[in-house]
Amino acid sequence: MKIEDYELLLKLNEMGTIRSTARAILISQPAVTQRLKYIENYFGVTIFIRTPKRLVLTPSGEIILNHAREVIQNENRLKNKLAQSSDDVQGTLSIACSSLISQRFLPAILGEYTSKYPKVIIDLVTGISEDIKYNHKDYHVSIIRGEKLKETTCMHLFEDPLYIFDTVPFPEKQIKERPLISFKSDDSMHELVDNWLYYNSDIIKPQRAIAVDQIETCKQFMKQGIGMAVLPESVSEKMKNEYPHLPLMIGEKPVTRSTWVCYEEGARQLPQVDAFLTILTNQPFLNSRYDGD
Structure with a gap:
């Protein structure tokens, strides 16, 4: 057994399917299936039960995965000790x-x-x-x-200060109603934006939400005039010279990440x-x- 075999078992358990595991480690599905079959033959037990939805770990598989974690942890400890002892x-x-x-x-x-x-x-x-x-x-x-x-x-x-951008100017004395484009992020980012919108409902009113997966997609949608987008300064600094924008503020305090x-x-x-x-x-x-x- 190679260390890569133990890593494969842990990845299969994490991803849940052979297909998603193959994508994650950038090899073909048949190669993953063949390697799993070899490992199961090596131990003489079934490690995963194949169901239509996902791989299900067997009791023998649980024992082997616990062993796999220990092997990888020991391998990492050894590498760390060797790194510490080297000039x-x-x-x-x-x-x-x-x-x-x-x-x-x-x-x-x-x-x-x-x-x-x-x-x-x-x-x-x-x-x-x-x-x-x-x-x-x-x-x-x-x-x-x-x-x-x-x-x-x-x-x-x-x-990282947050700004709201659009291709359409932000009026001073009337509510702006436009679609709001958001990108996939963690809950804390969405909470910051939602909280700011709540406190500034007198100037910004999103017509509807448009959700995209990547921040770059969000930027490009905004640049095409599809709607507004809240972006961190770290990915939008140069855009401030080209597009209408407002800094996200609550009172006199900037909203930052x-x-x-x-x-x-x-x-x-x-x-x-x-x-x-x-x-x-x-x-x-x-x-x-x-x-x-």
Whole structure:
């Protein structure tokens, strides 16, 4: 059995189907099916029952998956010890990062990091912050938006002001009624927008909601005049020179999104983690060095 076989079993259990697992790990469905069959033959038991909706773990499968978790944890501990004992910065660096940060800032940061520490293997997962928070113990470092992670060490990276954009000007003394386009994000983002709309119902009244999956799609819909969009400054800074917009304010206080980097106690003792955090926390976020849009 290879470490990749144990990782495959955990991914199958997480995703629930062979099809979604194949998509997640970028190999074909027949290859996943063949590998699972080999593993089951190796142990001589059925690990998953195939149902029309999802894979169901058998009692024997539960035992094997618990063993798989232990094998992977021990493998990671060994790699970390070897990294600590080496004069070079090496090993694996596992990062979970908010999709917005991964698109806007992370490429340049990782470019700088990998040029300095080419022996480090980067294990990167991106997604919405709520999902990252739920699985944060699986990673060395979590870069999230909204509230910081409890029971971890967190460092504040920056505040990201929110703006509402449109192709149509915002009138001063009448209610603006337009569709509102939103992108897939975690609940804390939607709560900020809903709260602002509630307090500003005398100037903004969305006609209907249009939901899209990606923030870039949301921007392009707005630019085509389909409706209004609330966007963070980190992805819309240059748009302020081209499109009518308002800063989101409640009273005299701007509405912002916090960005945090969080990690478990002791993770910074790993040289590859410490080196990444040093580079990350020295970045000029929302600075012209990172040209977005």
